[in-house]
Amino acid sequence: MSARQLFAEHALLPTGWAQNVWLAWDAQGQWTQVQAGTTPPPGVARAAGPVLPGLPNLHSHAFQRAFAGLTEYRSAQAGQSDSFWSWRTLMYRFAGHLTPERLEAIATWLYLEMLEAGYTSVCEFHYVHHQSDGQPYADAGTLSRCLLRAAQRVGLGLTLLPVLYQTGGFGQQAPHAGQRRFLNATDALLRLLQDLAPDATAQGARLGLAPHSLRAVPPDSLRDAVAGLTALDPSAPIHLHIAEQTQEVDDCLLWTGQRPVQWLLDHAPVDGRWCLVHATHMNEGEYRRAAARGAVAGLCPSTEANLGDGLFDLPLWTEAGGRWGLGSDSHACVNAAEEMMLLEYGQRLQRRQRNVLSAPDQPHVATAITLQAVAGGAQASARPVAGLAVGQRADLVVLDPQHLALAGLSAQDMLSAHVFGSHRSSAIAQVMTGGVLRVQQGRHALHEAAAPAFVQARSALLAAV
Template sequence: MNQIFAADALLPTGWARNVLVAWDGAGRITQVTPDAVTPAGVATAAGPLLPGMPNLHSHAFQRAFAGLTEYRGQAHDSFWSWRNLMYRFAQRTTPESLEAIATWLYIEMLEAGYTSVCEFHYVHHDTDGRPYADDATLSLALLRAAQTAGMGITLLPVLYQTSGFGAKPPRADQARFIRSTDNMLSLLERLTPAAQAQAAVLGLAPHSLRAVPPDSLHAAVQGLAALHPQAPIHIHIAEQTQEVEDCIAWSGQRPVQWLLNHAPVDARWCLVHATHMTADEYAGAARTGAVAGICPTTEANLGDGVFDMPLWLQHGGRWGVGSDSHACVNAAEELLMLEYGQRLARRQRNVLASDAQAEVATAMTLQAVQGGAQAAGRLPPGGTAGIAVGQAADWVVLDAQHLALQGLPAPAMLSAHVFASHRTSAIDSVWVGGQRRVAQGRHALHDAAAAAFVAARSTTVAAA
């Protein structure tokens, strides 16, 4: 029978004791019963049951690039100098290397407590910028990687057309990214059957306001609505101060201000980073119901700045976390970095605890799961918004015997997992759609996928 019993489980309403969870053959939860009597013959979780964490922002190919830019190449190193190095690496990614890198990355994510991913995919064409014979080649490689790993995926092909505000022509090293709006909509049509076949969600990612002119943004959003009315839309926005300054010079408005005034932003949208906003922009963006996509370890790595989470929450804003450039692949690490960033900025502690949840790790987990599921377009039926009837059977089981957790009550175990362990070492198992993908902290394909990743990275680094 598809059942599991947990002495403690974190449900959307908070912690519950002695919880029996059942699911059907489609991997959807059919029963969640707190205060249940331990049933005979039913597997018992090794520790607290946590909802699986959606990763709402990923550039898979960049995992093989992580760690290779941690040196000063010029007097003032910045996001923009990092981007030049990243482009050089992107020029050498092949379909085979992308699939190997993404397969390993998604296995890493599963072992680190993520159960689904939003793949913000912008390397579309061959190394010379010409389309592959099958224009969907690299997108299909990512879908296969997720299927191999057993990871839920929201695929977000990226619309990228210009190199700066005011429709500046693309740079030569951006040729692999460029698509017309009509071509992007054709790609989405081409990918629809493949996505449906593996229960993947398909959406759209206008890269940024600097990369998609207004007319193209309008046409792409309209075209997506005609194909998939509820499809998620993700956009990089206000990540860097230079981006804000350039947007003002072009339009007289800041990026988020311009977007709210010119696009139909609503609950389908994910505003990735949104780091540099005014108080009015925080209020206006939150009112739309859009999700703020926060990527704390990448934002720290790139020197982006710190998102004002208390202000966002004051306006009822929704949020989730992503690993973005994959300098770190660890769901708990993103939560830790998010809270620590707020502490450093405010010189306070437990900033992101809520009135409903005084335990900061519990509060962050519940909010990030809800926001991540919305951003992924993975809502009921079969959604990923927590351990509840109608949702996907996605969860993480902590190891109650781990030294950092042993002997503690369940909320303290989660706190120790986030703030006092190695943040993957206390994970016992991970389930996606009712299938156990990680057992005793390890994925069945760990060794083979790791070897393929190392080979792909070595070849790509040598070529770049």
């Protein structure tokens, strides 16, 4: 790959599988040629196995990787019913003891894990901004810059989404102590975006805005934040948690007389810039209206299962023309193929059918899921990461054709076996981002160095809480 060219016997292009594909990229890490059915000049490197587009991860809270697996018990406060809300209290305890050094170590390891698992970019929904007592750092972007450095160090593409967080519940309830590190005035968050812009641009990262949720951002603040962001960058992405839990729906109805997605569509300029994260509890009208507005649904199957959120009706969404992408959210699972498997299996369990997410032009469900997740993830990222196509970032994943689960199969069956029949990361041979090889034989070059720093940061957090 050092000559900025690669020949693949099989590659998954945006239109589907193609044979004998000649790929070339420039010094800026963008595809300049994707030509199928050809013979490359002599000396061009050959991919060891099928080439896939890199998958954008459209929803991440990096620090939460440090307590994955540590909330799997019934907390005393939960009583007879443990839920998202009791989990959230435990999460706040960890957030309260983050330091810049700990956050950067955690994010570096997490972003490395993402690359090894087939993600090539991430949308970081970043809401811990201040010191543990809620006072701003001298540099308001201290923790944001930790995430920028982590992504740059490991080579993961980044859309950084600083979070606007102001209230503790619908009706402008006062925030509680566990949320004090999250809070910002609208103008302060917009200034933060301006301050971060030079660093983000220098490494090819993208900036957007994440109004946390309707319960955490009052209507006037939502309006002003979206208008302010649009003035700074009319194409910047906007991500929002919405309708994740039934209690949120009930509380919104009590406050406004409308369901959350219904209220948002009636009061905000939702369009293709918006990513509605989770959107689990919508009625049919909301599915169709939100899809018609061009928003992306941000689905996080492993986290939604871990928190007991419920299941998104993906066939209804796609029938209405909706786009969607995948995120790993709280990082109970950091594995792109496993999120795909869980997404499909959730729909199978709900409908008692098989291969629910296949498409008329893509009967192989793993192929259909991959292509749709890449397209929706690219839209939500607002970066050119829409797959193996000229003008997009030179991001790719190469499968290992010698892996026992894949050996002797056709390319599309190898992808199916990767998603449904392997350990879901063990069959990844190589990962490239921006034209630079980041993962060889399934391992990132910084794997051994980053792991101890992550363990040390997690141990320090556990000792503190």
